[in-house]
Amino acid sequence: MGHRLSGTPWRRNGDIPRHELARTHPPADDGQAVIDHAIDLGLTGSLAARHITAVAWTLTDLAGRSRPGAAECAQALAYWAGAAR
Numbered sequence: 001m002g003h004r005l006s007g008t009p010w011r012r013n014g015d016i017p018r019h020e021l022a023r024t025h026p027p028a029d030d031g032q033a034v035i036d037h038a039i040d041l042g043l044t045g046s047l048a049a050r051h052i053t054a055v056a057w058t059l060t061d062l063a064g065r066s067r068p069g070a071a072e073c074a075q076a077l078a079y080w081a082g083a084a085r
Helices: 018-024 029-040 046-063 070-081
Strands: none
Touching: 018 046, 029 046, 029 070, 046 070
C-alpha cells in the first residue's frame, strides 16, 4: 500500500477523504462496473458509492491486493446493503 500513497499527504487508505479516494484511486474497471450497476439499478446512490469504494479499498488492503476488483466491490456493496452478516 505504501507505494500507492507515496507522494500524497496520506499514510493510510482511511486518511483519504472519500470524495478524493473515489476520484484519484478508483477501483479496477470490473470493480467500478459492480458499483455502477448498483447505481443503475437504484440500489445505491453516488454518495453511498463513495463509502462503498472506501470499504472496497479496506478489503483490498487487508487482502494484500493492489486495487479493488469486482470481488472486493461486490463484498463492500453487500456490507452496505446489509446482506453480509
